[in-house]
Amino acid sequence: MSTSCSHIRCHGCDFKGVIHHSPTTLQYHLPNGQIVEGYRRSAWCSSCGDVTEAEKSLEPATIQAEIDSINSSHLGFFTRILNKVLGDGDAWREERDKLTAKLLLAQMRRSPPRCLRCDNTPVHTLVFDENGASNIVHSCGRRLYGVPVDRDATRFFYKPVVIALDPEGHRFCPS
């Protein structure tokens, strides 16, 4: 898989950071043995003092809304009859079970999203305005900015990576 990356510089010093758009998947291991997939995002980590990859937070309300919408489109009497006739199968049940496990994770989670490099919290979402200025003030006191993407720039080839985490976002080691 080939992806481009974005370069981050600082208005005040010679800091250089790189946002890698790597295909990283997070797998949360719940105490009941279920595994829930999560996503990473690029962020600024003050502990690393660098652009890093962090967990993407899970919003219980958003997940609940997805579950409700699946339930309401499949649990009605007529829908059930139709599904029987048309042989819709149980794919939606699987999807709903996945979401239910994700909701459980979102509800049990106590700590904010972690940096996937140093395991610390908090991390700051990187946001850029139309001029490329970011919302992050560097340790030198000046603001970080994004360098416009060069379409001909070298493209990196990343291997998809799976990171196993516990519900609080620490590296998961099966005991």
Ligand SMILES: [Zn+2]
């Ligand atoms: Zn700086």
Ligand SMILES: [Zn+2]
């Ligand atoms: Zn960090």
